[in-house]
Structures are given as C-alpha cells and as structure tokens.
Amino acid sequence: MHSLGRIIGIGLVAAAAITTAACGSDTDSSSSSSNVVAGNSASTGLECTADEVKVTGGFGEAPKITIPDTCDPPKTLIVKDLVVGSGPGAAAGQPLTMNYELVTWSDKQVLDSSFKRGKPFGLTLGAGQVIQGWDEGLIGVQQGTRRLLIVPPNLGYGAGGNGVPPNETLVFVTDAVQVGR
Secondary structure, eight states, X not given: OHHHHHHHHHHHHHHHHHHHHHHHHHHHHHTSGGGEETTTEEOOSXXXXXXXXXXXXXXXXXXXXXXOSSSBOOSSOEXXXXXXXXXXXXXXXXXXXXXXXXXXXXXXXXXXXXXXXXXXXXXXXXXXXXXXXXXXXXXXXXXXXXXXXXXXXXXXXXTOBTTBOTTOOEEEEEEEEEEOO
C-alpha cells in the first residue's frame, strides 16, 4: 500500500510538471513573431477604430495624436472627419493644399509635420504624387476639413521608404487648406 501511494504521488508530481511545461509553452508562443506587430509590441487581437485614436487641437493648429496600446493597427484604410469643412468635395485630378502631421503607429512618434514647417503641401489628388492612402483617403474632402487617416502598410510605404520602417501603419491628421483652384 505504501508503494501505491508513492506511485500515485510520483504520478501527480509528473502531471503537475507536464501541465506547468504546457502552460509555459503557451506563454512562450504568445510572444512569438506571429503575434507581434510593427514595433515589437504584442498583438491584442483587436483592431483599433478611428474613435480610439485621440486627436486634440483645432483646424490650422498642429494636432496632438495619441495612439492607444490597447488595440492593434487597423488592416484597412480608416477615414474620419474631425472637423467638417464646406464647399464641394475633392475629386481625382483636383489640386489640394494640405497641412498634415504624421505619427508612426509602432513608436507613436511624430515623423513629419507640415504644421511644424509652417508650409502646407500641394498635390493633385489621384495623380500618384502621394501614397495610395492619401489618394484614396482624401477623396471628397472639403476645404476647411480636418481629417484623420489611418493608413495600413499596403496603402503607405509597404516595405519601407522615406524614413518609414517596413510594414508601418501611418496615422495622419490632415487639414484641407484649399480644395481646387
């Protein structure tokens, strides 16, 4: 009987060791590269919405953009008007004059800002002069509109470029200074 107790005890210890090892292995796999987004942050499994990215400041002012840690970058283009302008919406082929601030999702740092340079940026919408996320995301923008654009890598710089890390999600706040001529 004494050896039966010893066998059961050894069995319980072995089962506990296997269970602990299995749990440790699950924890290790959650930090593997399959669950990592740009910037080496662990994935939450939930995509952010435009409402979760906070923007302060009014049209014409350099915005403050706050990207949450509680969700992952969206995989599709997100467009949200923060201030609605007036007049006709922009169409492909029209000239635009825009101010913008760019924050990279992975490190939440300002990468570029025409506001800080004090000089708006001119482009022709849909002419391929800017990233695809802008050519698509600025369609319909009205003069005086402040628009949030969250641009996934496939509509931004993809493998990287212009100082942007590979597969980076880009967060822009844009002000439509002028639409058309």
